[in-house]
Amino acid sequence: MFDKVTEEKIKELIIARLQTIPPEVGISVGSEGDFKRDELIEHVKQDDEIGKKLIQIDLNYLRTLKELNLYA
Amino acid sequence: MPKKLLVTRPLYGGDGGIYYLFHWATIYIKFAKTKGNEVLDLDEKRANRKDLTSILKKTKPHLVCFNGHGNYDSVTGQEGEILVKAKDNEEILKGTIVHILACSSGKILAPSCIQKGAEAIIAYKEEFWFFYDRQGTSKPLIDSTAKLFLEPANLVINSLLKGNTVEESYNKSQKLYKENIQKVLASNSSEGYLAKFLIWDMVNQVPIGNKQATL
Numbered sequence: 235m236f237d238k239v240t241e242e243k244i245k246e247l248i249i250a251r252l253q254t255i256p257p258e259v260g261i262s263v264g265s266e267g268d269f270k271r272d273e274l275i276e277h278v279k280q281d282d283e284i285g286k287k288l289i290q291i292d293l294n295y296l297r298t299l300k301e302l303n304l305y306a
Numbered sequence: 307m308p309k310k311l312l313v314t315r316p317l318y319g320g321d322g323g324i325y326y327l328f329h330w331a332t333i334y335i336k337f338a339k340t341k342g343n344e345v346l347d348l349d350e351k352r353a354n355r356k357d358l359t360s361i362l363k364k365t366k367p368h369l370v371c372f373n374g375h376g377n378y379d380s381v382t383g384q385e386g387e388i389l390v391k392a393k394d395n396e397e398i399l400k401g402t403i404v405h406i407l408a409c410s411s412g413k414i415l416a417p418s419c420i421q422k423g424a425e426a427i428i429a430y431k432e433e434f435w436f437f438y439d440r441q442g443t444s445k446p447l448i449d450s451t452a453k454l455f456l457e458p459a460n461l462v463i464n465s466l467l468k469g470n471t472v473e474e475s476y477n478k479s480q481k482l483y484k485e486n487i488q489k490v491l492a493s494n495s496s497e498g499y500l501a502k503f504l505i506w507d508m509v510n511q512v513p514i515g516n517k518q519a520t521l
Contacts, residue, residue: 251499254499258439258441259451260322260440262323262326262435262437262438263433264375264433264434265409266433291506295506299505302487304491
């Protein structure tokens with residue numbers, strides 16, 4: 235979907251955004267389990283299924299935010 | 307007229323997600339009872355396939371609410387036992403309205419259940435994400451972070467119990483998701499990081515089947 239450089243930049247951006255999550259928060263991802271912020275960051279770095287899902291969630295957010303017309 | 311509500315809510319093995327869904331279901335169970343409805347509560351070990359199948363057959367509930375883990379083609383109960391699976395036993399939900407608070411089962415399982423006679427289903431097409439306060443897990447019902455995710459999800463059930471249609475209940479849930487997204491994106495909120503996950507759950511929540519169905 236993206237070239238290698240773009241992919242790496244997207245990952246960097248997503249990791250930067252994940253770092254805004256407070257460390258004391260727990261994150262439930264169904265049968266994948268419960269995670270802490272730093273564990274999610276590791277998944278993005280490793281580019282595994284959870285990491286890929288986080289990229290999808292981020293891109294979905296950017297795509298959907300305008301469509302949702304939140305302030306109408 | 308009083309309605310019959312069947313709830314599955316497993317609880318096992320230090321699973322934070324399951325623990326929260328278990329406790330949050332007590333809110334609508336209490337509400338249903340207050341309104342004079344009958345609640346068939348398959349909690350913990352009773353959230354198994356044998357009991358579910360038998361109780362569905364005997365009591366024919368109007369509404370079935372699953373809480374647990376799921377994937378595209380199944381939803382699970384205690385210790386991860388598969389309760390309903392596509393191309394296996396979906397016919398057990400024939401004639402019922404169903405709410406599935408689990409990952410991904412809106413994609414294959416829910417349409418498959420509708421094909422086999424379920425009246426309507428509200429479920430999630432992809433993973434259901436939620437955040438919670440790890441310091442506050444002893445009191446999950448007062449966890450304001452978890453509330454942002456679990457209240458809109460379970461609002462569907464209270465709305466159905468009030469006599470609204472599946473579509474109206476779905477719309478009320480979507481509206482509350484939207485309000486919560488606005489709340490966390492507000493300039494004075496420190497919870498803006500939650501917005502993308504709330505949007506994810508919101509856009510993946512789907513109503514399938516007869517959207518005009520009521521209990």
